[in-house]
Amino acid sequence: MANQDLLVYRDKIDAIDEQILALLSSRAACAKAIGHIKQNQTVAMPFYRPEREKAVLERLMDMNPGPLPDKEIRRLFREVMSACLALEMPMDIAYLGPEGTYTQAAVLKQFGHSVNTVPLRTIPDVFKAVQSENAHFGIVPSENSTEGVVTHTLDMLLQSDLRICGEILLRIQHNLLSNAESLSAVKAVYAHEQALAQCRNWLNRYIPHADLRPVSSNGKAAEIAATEANAAAIAGQMASDFYGLSILAAGIEDETNNTTRFLVIGNQQLTPTGDDKTSLVVSANNHPGLLHQLLEPIARYKVNMTRLESRPARQAIWEYVFFIDLEGHEHDEKTASLLAEIKRTASFFKVLGSYPVGTVF
Numbered sequence: 414m415a416n417q418d419l420l421v422y423r424d425k426i427d428a429i430d431e432q433i434l435a436l437l438s439s440r441a442a443c444a445k446a447i448g449h450i451k452q453n454q455t456v457a458m459p460f461y462r463p464e465r466e467k468a469v470l471e472r473l474m475d476m477n478p479g480p481l482p483d484k485e486i487r488r489l490f491r492e493v494m495s496a497c498l499a500l501e502m503p504m505d506i507a508y509l510g511p512e513g514t515y516t517q518a519a520v521l522k523q524f525g526h527s528v529n530t531v532p533l534r535t536i537p538d539v540f541k542a543v544q545s546e547n548a549h550f551g552i553v554p555s556e557n558s559t560e561g562v563v564t565h566t567l568d569m570l571l572q573s574d575l576r577i578c579g580e581i582l583l584r585i586q587h588n589l590l591s592n593a594e595s596l597s598a599v600k601a602v603y604a605h606e607q608a609l610a611q612c613r614n615w616l617n618r619y620i621p622h623a624d625l626r627p628v629s630s631n632g633k634a635a636e637i638a639a640t641e642a643n644a645a646a647i648a649g650q651m652a653s654d655f656y657g658l659s660i661l662a663a664g665i666e667d668e669t670n671n672t673t674r675f676l677v678i679g680n681q682q683l684t685p686t687g688d689d690k691t692s693l694v695v696s697a698n699n700h701p702g703l704l705h706q707l708l709e710p711i712a713r714y715k716v717n718m719t720r721l722e723s724r725p726a727r728q729a730i731w732e733y734v735f736f737i738d739l740e741g742h743e744h745d746e747k748t749a750s751l752l753a754e755i756k757r758t759a760s761f762f763k764v765l766g767s768y769p770v771g772t773v774f
């Protein structure tokens with residue numbers, strides 16, 4: 414006989430679900446109305462507003478009474494907004510593929526599941542897709558646990574007129590994916606070489622007998638593991654769903670605090686949120702003390718520099734270009750006057766974008 418209390422709670426859940434459904438529908442109708450307003454402006458108004466989405470998520474997490482953890486509230490409302498935005502404008506998001514890579518996981522973290530994801534083969538292909546308006550936005554790795562600093566992305570940012578419209582921080586969890594019966598049956602492990610390096614201790618300890626085979630991406634590794642008997646791949650949860658592989662072991666990375674960063678590239682200028690970052694690239698003729706001269710105003714303004722990267726310049730007149738990330742938005746008063754000072758010393762100066770600071774969640 415069914416437990417009476419259980420039935421009482423199930424009735425309550427049914428009634429609550431009806432309310433949630435009605436509320437979701439009202440919310441979606443509001444988003445649709447906003448979509449019409451955006452569409453009817455004489456000056457084009459962006460449909461996707463990451464700064465607004467960030468505010469929505471943060472407000473709800475702050476208000477969260479429990480028992481659901483903030484992370485789950487974020488994930489659920491991320492999907493609600495994704496579905497609402499799709500009613501306003503179906504979004505095409507290009508990313509560095511193949512499917513099942515961590516870059517795809519970054520797309521879904523930022524945009525939710527209601528976007529059309531377009532995997533492309535190279536980073537320049539992703540830039541081209543956005544430039545030619547075949548995609549609304551593109552996602553590329555910036556500092557990737559599997560490749561370190563992604564120099565290709567920096568080079569493309571330097572050349573292209575696209576802007577950085579967001580950063581996505583993703584905690585990387587490596588899993589051993591396979592259709593083998595057990596760990597002892599695994600004969601070969603495929604992965605990007607950096608992923609193999611990051612799981613070395615675990616692999617030595619639990620499957621010392623397996624042959625380690627580096628391949629071009631963890632997505633590719635999963636694709637191979639799905640067809641080859643007794644093969645395994647190191648990849649994320651996404652790849653396990655996509656290639657139908659079981660997770661033989663989860664969280665096998667030796668360093669558990671492994672976060673990687675991806676960039677959203679697009680054509681959009683975002684408004685300040687109060688918690689933003691600005692990326693810029695500068696250069697000047699090389700002379701002793703150049704870097705100090707370029708950076709001195711940042712220290713004087715007491716602004717946090719979160720990243721500094723130097724790259725050989727393509728044009729011979731400057732030997733190096735410097736990629737700098739600062740806290741603040743280019744339209745914040747203080748940041749604007751700091752940028753004006755840096756611009757005065759630099760012979761080449763370009764703001765790559767101001768965008769909301771990403772969260773690790």
Ligand SMILES: C=C(O[C@@H]1C=C(C(=O)O)C=C[C@H]1O)C(=O)O
Nearest residue numbers: 444447460461462465494497498
């Ligand atoms: C509804 C809007 O459009 C989009 C959908 C949002 C939402 O569902 O809350 C938020 C920002 C936009 O990406 C809006 O601009 O407010």
